[in-house]
Amino acid sequence: MPAENAGLLPTPTWKEEKYNDAWTHGDTMNLSIGQGYLLASPLQLANMMAMIVNDGIIYKPHILKEVRDPTTSALIDEIQPEILHQSSISAKTFETLKSYLRDVIVHGTARVPINTKVVQVAGKTGTAEVGLKDRWHSWFVSFGPYDAPAKDQIVVTTMIEASNPWEWWAPYAANVIYQAIYANQNAHDAAKAVGVRLEGSSLIGRRE
Numbered sequence: 001m002p003a004e005n006a007g008l009l010p011t012p013t014w015k016e017e018k019y020n021d022a023w024t025h026g027d028t029m030n031l032s033i034g035q036g037y038l039l040a041s042p043l044q045l046a047n048m049m050a051m052i053v054n055d056g057i058i059y060k061p062h063i064l065k066e067v068r069d070p071t072t073s074a075l076i077d078e079i080q081p082e083i084l085h086q087s088s089i090s091a092k093t094f095e096t097l098k099s100y101l102r103d104v105i106v107h108g109t110a111r112v113p114i115n116t117k118v119v120q121v122a123g124k125t126g127t128a129e130v131g132l133k134d135r136w137h138s139w140f141v142s143f144g145p146y147d148a149p150a151k152d153q154i155v156v157t158t159m160i161e162a163s164n165p166w167e168w169w170a171p172y173a174a175n176v177i178y179q180a181i182y183a184n185q186n187a188h189d190a191a192k193a194v195g196v197r198l199e200g201s202s203l204i205g206r207r208e
Contacts, residue, residue, distance in 0.1 A: 001061055007044050010037035035129060046157040049123070049141045052101070053150050055094045056087030098122060102146050110140065113171035116194050119182040120146040123156075125171055135162035138170035144178055154181070172196055 008014075010031065012023035030036030040048075043061060051058045060082040067077040101122035105114045109125045123142025130137055138160040143153050156177050160169035176198075180190035191198045 001043065001063075004043065005039075005041055007041055008037060008039040034126065042157045042159045045139070045141045046155050049143055049155045049157065051087065052094055052097055053143050053153050053155065055091045055150070056089050057083055058085040058087070060084050098146070101143075110171045113140075113168055114142075114175050114178075116175055116179040116182070119144045119178050121174075121178055122146045123171075123174070125168075130162050132162055137162050138168060140170040140174045142174055142178075145182075 010027070015021055015023050015027065015037070027036055031038055034040075047058060047061055062079050062082075064079055066075060066079065068075055101124060102120070104110050104124055105121050110121075110123060113125075114121050114123070121142050121144040123140055126139035126141070128137035128139060139158070141155075141157045143155045145153060156174045158170040158173040158177070160173065175194050176187060176191045176196055179185060179194050180187055183190060183193065185193065188198060
């Protein structure tokens with residue numbers, strides 16, 4: 001995207017040039033769980049999940065889908081997908097990964113926050129350290145419907161900045177979004193349907 005922050009995928013060379021320090025096993029372990037020097041935006045993680053949905057195809061993100069005449073609704077222009085990269089990872093591996101992401105909702109860390117009944121969701125929760133005591137960025141990167149063809153699936157990425165000591169806001173927010181989209185409800189009705197209060201919430205969560 002124009003003016004998008006590139007994020008950061010650190011390497012031993014980068015660390016040597018940036019800090020004049022050698023890469024360590026601890027750096028590798030931190031990077032493997034998305035910690036350490038790694039930086040990523042919600043858009044970048046959304047595109048990562050879309051890559052999984054599309055079995056390794058990474059498309060260039062765009063905001064505009066099409067342009068239509070405001071009077072006749074006639075199609076004036078349509079944005080064509082642009083492939084940026086094709087992964088060499090097998091389709092079988094992606095199918096296994098998708099099943100694991102579904103297990104996060106059925107058996108894992110998102111089994112309580114994601115309770116919508118109108119769509120099957122798959123995804124991953126996350127907590128990003130930001131250098132504050134008892135504060136984390138709350139992440140949830142997801143797609144649905146899980147059982148639909150890729151062309152009919154959407155990706156929802158939510159990130160709630162570290163404003164309080166409870167890190168479960170992101171999956172709850174995504175839960176409301178999925179409910180609103182697939183039940184054709186407004187935000188307040190969707191939140192009520194899944195048991196979330198949009199104002200003055202007193203929900204109590206648990207930590208990963």
